[in-house]
Amino acid sequence: MTTFARTAFSSKMSNTMHIIGNSFKPAAPVALKQGSPAVPRTNATLQKQGMFLTGKVSTAVSLIGPASVRYAHSDVTVPDFNDYRPKNVSNTAITNFREKEEQRKKDTKTFNYAITAGAWIGGVYFAKNTVELFIKSMSASADVLALASIEVPLADVPEGKSVTFKWRGKPLFIRHRTAEEIATEEAVNLAELRDPQHDNVRVQRSEFLIVVGICTHLGCVPIADSGDFGGYYCPCHGSHYDASGRIRKGPAPLNLEVPEYSFPSEGIVKVG
Amino acid sequence: MMLRKNPLINLFIGSFYRLPAPININYLWNGGSLIGTFMVIQVLTGLFLSMHYCGNTLMAFYSVNHIMRDVSGGWIMRYIHANGASFFLAFIFMHIGRNLYYKTYYRKGAWMVGIVLLILSMLTAFLGYVLPWGQMSFWGATVITNFVTAIPVWGETIVNWLWGGFSVDNPTLNRFYTFHFLFPFLIIALSIVHLFFIHQTGSSNPLGNFSDNMKLDFWPYYGVKDILGMFLSLFFFLLLVGFSPDYFGDAENFLKANPMVTPVHIKPEWYFLFAYAILRCIPNKKLGVLALVFSIVVFFFFIFSKKKVLPSLGYRLVFWIWAMNFIMLTWLGGCPVKDIFIFMAQISSFIYFFFLFLLMVI
Numbered sequence: 001m002t003t004f005a006r007t008a009f010s011s012k013m014s015n016t017m018h019i020i021g022n023s024f025k026p027a028a029p030v031a032l033k034q035g036s037p038a039v040p041r042t043n044a045t046l047q048k049q050g051m052f053l054t055g056k057v058s059t060a061v062s063l064i065g066p067a068s069v070r071y072a073h074s075d076v077t078v079p080d081f082n083d084y085r086p087k088n089v090s091n092t093a094i095t096n097f098r099e100k101e102e103q104r105k106k107d108t109k110t111f112n113y114a115i116t117a118g119a120w121i122g123g124v125y126f127a128k129n130t131v132e133l134f135i136k137s138m139s140a141s142a143d144v145l146a147l148a149s150i151e152v153p154l155a156d157v158p159e160g161k162s163v164t165f166k167w168r169g170k171p172l173f174i175r176h177r178t179a180e181e182i183a184t185e186e187a188v189n190l191a192e193l194r195d196p197q198h199d200n201v202r203v204q205r206s207e208f209l210i211v212v213g214i215c216t217h218l219g220c221v222p223i224a225d226s227g228d229f230g231g232y233y234c235p236c237h238g239s240h241y242d243a244s245g246r247i248r249k250g251p252a253p254l255n256l257e258v259p260e261y262s263f264p265s266e267g268i269v270k271v272g
Numbered sequence: 273m274m275l276r277k278n279p280l281i282n283l284f285i286g287s288f289y290r291l292p293a294p295i296n297i298n299y300l301w302n303g304g305s306l307i308g309t310f311m312v313i314q315v316l317t318g319l320f321l322s323m324h325y326c327g328n329t330l331m332a333f334y335s336v337n338h339i340m341r342d343v344s345g346g347w348i349m350r351y352i353h354a355n356g357a358s359f360f361l362a363f364i365f366m367h368i369g370r371n372l373y374y375k376t377y378y379r380k381g382a383w384m385v386g387i388v389l390l391i392l393s394m395l396t397a398f399l400g401y402v403l404p405w406g407q408m409s410f411w412g413a414t415v416i417t418n419f420v421t422a423i424p425v426w427g428e429t430i431v432n433w434l435w436g437g438f439s440v441d442n443p444t445l446n447r448f449y450t451f452h453f454l455f456p457f458l459i460i461a462l463s464i465v466h467l468f469f470i471h472q473t474g475s476s477n478p479l480g481n482f483s484d485n486m487k488l489d490f491w492p493y494y495g496v497k498d499i500l501g502m503f504l505s506l507f508f509f510l511l512l513v514g515f516s517p518d519y520f521g522d523a524e525n526f527l528k529a530n531p532m533v534t535p536v537h538i539k540p541e542w543y544f545l546f547a548y549a550i551l552r553c554i555p556n557k558k559l560g561v562l563a564l565v566f567s568i569v570v571f572f573f574f575i576f577s578k579k580k581v582l583p584s585l586g587y588r589l590v591f592w593i594w595a596m597n598f599i600m601l602t603w604l605g606g607c608p609v610k611d612i613f614i615f616m617a618q619i620s621s622f623i624y625f626f627f628l629f630l631l632m633v634i
Contacts, residue, residue, distance in 0.1 A: 062584070063584065065584055133345045134320055137323070137343055137344050137346060137349060141338065141342035141343040141344065142341065142343075142344075143342040144342075
């Protein structure tokens with residue numbers, strides 16, 4: 001099926017038309033002539049030239065043939081857009097264009113900068129919050145935070161015994177010390193200690209020693225009631241801790257860590 | 273432009289910054305960049321979700337609960353990931369629709385890689401849907417893996433191999449997690465191949481004609497247009513995530529998977545419903561599965577259609593009827609199994625295949 005279009009413009013028009021159909025080889029060559037420069041072809045004058053009155057366009061389109069018909073419009077001039085231009089722009093001669101553009105950019109500078117600043121502020125806010133969302137998602141979740149502190153009934157620790165509890169995934173030693181142990185630890189000469197700390201700064205109540213059960217050497221869990229100093233002994237590399245959790249012998253550099261704890265009510269210790 | 277000696281920078285400039293793009297492409301050409309945007313969103317959220325998810329049947333359901341309730345920002349990442357999949361596939365459908373409408377399947381390489389990408393995306397979405405291990409996850413996995421039993425002789429053996437056992441269970445979930453993590457990288461690699469094919473000729477344009485003499489630099493024109501498209505789609509996306517995040521979800525998935533009890537109204541996510549309707553309306557098992565597979569595979573045959581000509585009026589008529597029928601088929605896939613819906617689905621399925629055939633020959 002072929003598609004054709006015929007334009008029957010009056011002899012007032014001096015340009016011929018070239019129909020571009022759906023064929024892959026070019027049709028008859030286009031013959032273009034310059035329009036007469038003496039007759040301005042704007043929207044106002046086209047009707048006077050009779051384009052609408054005498055022009056006749058017809059097309060025949062089939063259902064499965066090509067759907068678009070294209071004309072080579074070599075006679076249409078650009079309409080006058082002055083009514084639609086912004087106030088500081090006009091279509092004066094091209095020699096002024098660069099200056100006009102420079103001026104226009106200066107005039108709209110404030111607005112453009114304001115919009116740009118707003119966009120940057122919004123964008124940075126959005127970006128910062130997005131990054132924060134992802135990074136925060138990797139931090140401790142609510143169930144982990146919920147177990148960040150534990151409450152232990154002190155009655156669970158008989159006198160003379162050291163009991164191990166799980167706190168933040170780590171072992172926690174709560175030792176109910178006897179009077180003898182307390183006296184011994186308080187009498188220790190600080191000059192002998194690798195990590196000098198008096199017993200009374202390591203306990204809030206002398207009867208209860210509360211320390212994190214992780215050897216400060218390389219992280220093993222010491223064994224309670226063993227070692228040469230009546231406290232703890234780490235089997236991994238032979239560190240000995242006393243009944244105040246202080247390092248006395250072996251490679252560990254520091255005393256067993258004392259966590260943050262308090263006694264919210266009688267008989268209860270809250271750790272963490 | 274300064275002459276760049278670095279081949280990587282040259283590649284970037286030639287493929288993006290100074291890529292010649294036709295002057296007249298419309299918003300339907302935003303599809304590719306939107307799919308890419310959601311790909312990035314899915315990979316990022318998926319990565320962070322995988323830090324908290326546990327791929328074992330004992331823990332999976334509870335780990336998703338943990339993400340929703342305990343993990344900081346977990347709830348929004350999960351909803352973004354779940355709804356992001358819907359948007360990802362929606363844009364893929366629109367993208368394929370645009371290419372079908374404008375007949376760009378003449379570009380065989382890009383078209384075929386594109387259909388492979390469609391299949392991979394649908395597979396990835398299916399695998400991801402299984403991971404929460406809810407009722408719909410489990411039974412969806414059971415139904416879809418059971419398609420394999422339609423293969424004669426070896427069907428049963430293959431499906432047991434796929435399951436890693438005698439039914440969908442822990443081994444299945446484990447390997448689905450592995451594949452769900454892996455496939456997106458395959459998709460990204462194939463997307464680059466897809467772009468490579470497209471950049472051989474450059475983008476097509478709505479008029480369908482040769483456009484080498486009317487090109488613009490991609491940046492800033494289409495770069496900024498793409499960014500606008502991203503803003504618009506992200507706006508609607510975040511509206512959905514913020515105000516109605518369970519809209520596309522199924523209530524059954526709030527229940528932990530129970531291998532003993534199948535839900536009464538079982539159906540897949542919306543992007544599979546058209547294929548599900550086609551499957552269900554055929555009373556024969558093997559033919560039903562064949563039709564379901566063929567509903568996607570049929571797109572490969574477009575490379576054999578006649579030489580590219582501009583879409584005619586008839587072509588566009590057929591296309592739009594097919595598109596409306598596609599929506600009808602999607603709706604029918606979500607309907608319960610009643611005679612009237614089965615009958616309508618049979619008509620719709622016939623129209624689906626027949627009209628695609630028409631599109632190939634018109």
